Amino acid sequence: MDSPAPVRSSDPPLLATLRGRRQAVPPIWLMRQAGRYLPEYRALRADKGGFLALATDSDAAAEITLQPIRRFGFDGSILFSDILMVPWALGQDLSFVAGEGPRLAPPLIEARLEDFIAHPERLEPVYGTVRRVAAALSPAVTFLGFAGSPWTVATYMVAGQGSRDQARTRGLAYSDTARFGAIIDAIIGMTVDYLAAQIDAGVHAVQLFDSWAGSLSPAQFERWVIAPNEAIVSALRARHPTVPIIGFPKGAGGKLPAYVAGTRVDAVGLDETVDPHWADRVLPPELPVQGNLDPLALIAGGAALDAGIDRILDAFAGRPHIFNLGHGIDQHTPIAHVEHLIARVRGEG
Numbered sequence: 001m002d003s004p005a006p007v008r009s010s011d012p013p014l015l016a017t018l019r020g021r022r023q024a025v026p027p028i029w030l031m032r033q034a035g036r037y038l039p040e041y042r043a044l045r046a047d048k049g050g051f052l053a054l055a056t057d058s059d060a061a062a063e064i065t066l067q068p069i070r071r072f073g074f075d076g077s078i079l080f081s082d083i084l085m086v087p088w089a090l091g092q093d094l095s096f097v098a099g100e101g102p103r104l105a106p107p108l109i110e111a112r113l114e115d116f117i118a119h120p121e122r123l124e125p126v127y128g129t130v131r132r133v134a135a136a137l138s139p140a141v142t143f144l145g146f147a148g149s150p151w152t153v154a155t156y157m158v159a160g161q162g163s164r165d166q167a168r169t170r171g172l173a174y175s176d177t178a179r180f181g182a183i184i185d186a187i188i189g190m191t192v193d194y195l196a197a198q199i200d201a202g203v204h205a206v207q208l209f210d211s212w213a214g215s216l217s218p219a220q221f222e223r224w225v226i227a228p229n230e231a232i233v234s235a236l237r238a239r240h241p242t243v244p245i246i247g248f249p250k251g252a253g254g255k256l257p258a259y260v261a262g263t264r265v266d267a268v269g270l271d272e273t274v275d276p277h278w279a280d281r282v283l284p285p286e287l288p289v290q291g292n293l294d295p296l297a298l299i300a301g302g303a304a305l306d307a308g309i310d311r312i313l314d315a316f317a318g319r320p321h322i323f324n325l326g327h328g329i330d331q332h333t334p335i336a337h338v339e340h341l342i343a344r345v346r347g348e349g
Contacts, residue, residue, distance in 0.1 A: 014075040014142035015204050017288055017320045018244035018267050026313070026321045028345050029076030029144070030338070032328030033068040037335070040067050051096045055081050058128030065133045069141060071335075072342055076142045076322070077133065079198070081126050083148025083209055086190050087157045089123050091116025100161075107160030109168050113183055123194055127201045134202025145203035147195050149210035149249075150187040150228035157183060166215045173224060184228050192235040199240045207246040207269070208232065211327075213259075214251015221255055226262035233264050246290060250327060257282050272297075272326025276315030288320035293341070295325050301337045309344050 011019065014027035035041055041064055045054060054060050064080040084102050088094040090113070092104040130145065137143055156162060158169040158180075173180045195206050213225045233245055248269035249259050260268050260283060270279055270291035279289060297308040312323065323345045329338075342348075 010139070012075065012140045012142050014322060015244070017322055018142075018205050018246070020286055020288060020320055022318070022320045025346055026316070026323045027075035027142070028323040028342060029074045029078060030068075030325050030329050031078070033072075033074060033078060034064045034080045035329065036331035037329055037333045037338075038067055038071070040071075050098075051082070052094060055085070056122075056125040058125050058132055061125070061129040062132035062136070065129065066136060069137070072338060074141070074342075076144050077137055078144045078207075079126070079130060079133070079146060079203065081129070081146070083146075083153060083211075084156055085123060085126060086147060086153055086187060086194060089118065089120050089194070090157075090186055090190055091118050092157060102156065102161065104156055104160050108158045108183060109160070109172065113157075113186055118190075120190070120193070123197070126194075127197050130198055130201035130203055142205060143203045144205050144207055144246075145195060145198035146207040146209060147191045149208045149213070149225065149247075150184045150191065150232075151216070151224045152210050152212045153187050153191075154180070154183050154224075155212050157187075166212050170215065170220070173220065180224075184224065188228055188231050188235075191232055192239075195232070195236055196239045199236075199243050203243075205244040205246065205266075206236070207248055208265070210247070210249045210252075212251070213249035214253065218255065221252070222258070222262070225249060225252075226259055229259075229263040229265070248290075260284065260287060267320075267322070269324065270326065274326070276312050280315050280319065285319060288322065289316060290322040290324045292324065292326040295327055295330050295333070298325065298337050298341060299330055299333050301334065301340065305337060305341065306344065309341060313345065 013023050017023055017027055048054050048060050061080045065077055068074055069077050084094055087104050095103050097103055134143055155166045155169040158172055208229055210225055229247060244266040246267045246269055247263050247265035250271045252259050267288035267290055270289060272292055272294035274292055293308050293312060297304050
């Protein structure tokens with residue numbers, strides 16, 4: 001972590017936290033807070049069509065981004081989009097199969113990246129979404145952009161879809177390091193441009209999602225998670241030195257201190273498997289942390305939810321902390337449980 005940008009008196013609570021200032025009440029937002037658990041989202045999706053149609057309709061995507069802010073008053077608004085916009089811009093075909101998830105074609109296990117024709121213009125609707133949301137948000141709300149980290153994005157590009165163990169991608173990384181490294185480099189280049197353009201359009205901070213970071217051995221983690229994320233952080237910081245960058249290496253576990261030191265992110269997100277008291281002990285005391293309530297505890301509600309909230313608040317009481325889930329909110333989450341979570345974090349109930 002480099003020295004954080006100076007906190008400005010005009011910074012909203014979440015942005016001030018990312019810049020290293022602890023808040024008496026931690027700011028809160030939830031990963032995937034704009035999504036299927038909201039009836040207003042389901043209604044709009046039924047009217048507009050599939051996910052990609054929504055993500056490339058700037059008006060619809062802006063409306064979806066704003067829905068949880070209107071309903072809950074979160075401190076942060078996260079752009080409605082998908083991490084696979086980058087492979088789509090690199091030239092793979094992207095589709096979303098109902099009940100099965102995203103598909104990229106042709107998969108790089110059987111095709112060559114150099115045969116693709118890049119289409120960076122495919123990202124233009126995302127920048128339109130950012131401009132619309134930035135114009136509509138209250139100054140009290142921090143606007144977050146995002147992208148997938150290279151390793152996680154590569155797992156989808158190589159296999160053409162998600163997998164349980166990322167075996168095809170891990171195998172390619174071992175067997176043809178040069179070819180796999182070229183894929184990672186292409187993702188890095190497009191991601192830096194993508195995030196910089198999001199910032200130019202109006203986001204205040206960005207998050208790098210590495211959802212499959214936990215599948216790698218320590219040496220592979222160093223090579224395919226830490227090094228590529230550090231490259232993005234360095235390049236983005238050269239263009240936008242005051243914009244905070246959150247890293248979220250899901251499943252990193254005991255490798256979290258190495259990730260923080262190696263990537264130099266401004267804040268780190270923790271998944272639900274991380275003991276918050278352990279994280280508070282081993283991470284730099286000035287480092288802002290984000291997380292890390294189990295999404296299933298939010299579904300369960302009641303005493304389990306309260307105990308989870310209180311444990312996290314207690315663990316991070318002495319450092320800059322952003323309350324969040326350990327991963328995305330589940331589509332079956334009751335609205336009332338989200339309302340209770342926000343009230344308890346804010347000391348209102």
